[in-house]
Amino acid sequence: MTTTTPDSLSEAQRDALLAQAREAAHSAYAPYSKFHVGAALLMGDGSVVTGANVENASYGLSLCAETVAVAKILSQPGEAGRLVAVAVTGGAPGHPGEGMVVTPCGRCRQMLNEVAQLGGTDPVVWSDGADGVLEEPLSVLIPHAFGPANLA
Numbered sequence: 218m219t220t221t222t223p224d225s226l227s228e229a230q231r232d233a234l235l236a237q238a239r240e241a242a243h244s245a246y247a248p249y250s251k252f253h254v255g256a257a258l259l260m261g262d263g264s265v266v267t268g269a270n271v272e273n274a275s276y277g278l279s280l281c282a283e284t285v286a287v288a289k290i291l292s293q294p295g296e297a298g299r300l301v302a303v304a305v306t307g308g309a310p311g312h313p314g315e316g317m318v319v320t321p322c323g324r325c326r327q328m329l330n331e332v333a334q335l336g337g338t339d340p341v342v343w344s345d346g347a348d349g350v351l352e353e354p355l356s357v358l359i360p361h362a363f364g365p366a367n368l369a
Contacts, residue, residue, distance in 0.1 A: 223301055223341040223354070226259075231352075234259055234304040235314070235345050241267035241282065242306055242313035248272060254307035254319060256282035258290065258329075261299030261336065266290050270307075282307075283325035287332055299336035303329060303355070304343045318346035326359040334364035 234257045242255030247270055254270040268285030280288075283305065290298070307319035321329060321342065333340055333355055342358055344351045356362070 223339065226302060226341065230259075231302075231304070231343055231350070234265065234302055235306060235343055235350065237265055237267055238282075238304040238306045238345075239313045241269045242308070243269075243311070245269040245282070245310075246271045247310070249274070249276070251310060252307055253310050253313055254282040254305065255313055256286045256321075256325075257304045258283075258286045258300060258332075259302040259304075259340075260290075261301050261338075264298070281322060281325045283321050284328050287325075287328045290332060299338050300329065300332045300340045301338060302341045302343065304345070306345050308346075314345045315347050318344050318348060318351050320344040320351065321358065323359075326355070327362065329355055330359050330362040330364050334362075334366055 237257035238255040242253040245253035249272050256268045258266045266286045266289050268282045270282045272279040306314040308316040339354050339356045
């Protein structure tokens with residue numbers, strides 16, 4: 218079985234993952250902010266897990282798209298796998314990726330770090346917007362992160 222790594226990803230794979238994030242954004246439940254966010258997480262086995270933001274009238278209970286995707290991964294039986302890449306996009310309903318570049322918030326960076334540390338990876342994070350795609354390793358977005366290894 219071939220294992221996907223951040224270094225082995227092509228521009229076509231990046232674009233495909235961003236397209237899946239945009240598609241996920243169309244499923245967002247965002248009646249308050251009217252800001253739809255989608256995330257697509259590429260695992261080492263080639264599978265992709267998506268999520269969309271879910272708002273709540275009690276704003277603090279809202280869930281970001283990345284958090285929804287991470288919850289899907291960690292709530293499935295078996296190993297979390299190896300997180301290879303993350304694509305995030307957002308914008309007005311029906312127009313994800315057409316506004317400013319959207320990066321994961323601090324909470325989401327921490328949630329993504331948990332999955333990355335479980336699989337021993339430093340996934341690439343692609344965030345897109347009208348001005349193009351920002352590409353950074355997760356370790357750059359959350360330097361000196363706290364995770365499972367800190368609790369050993």
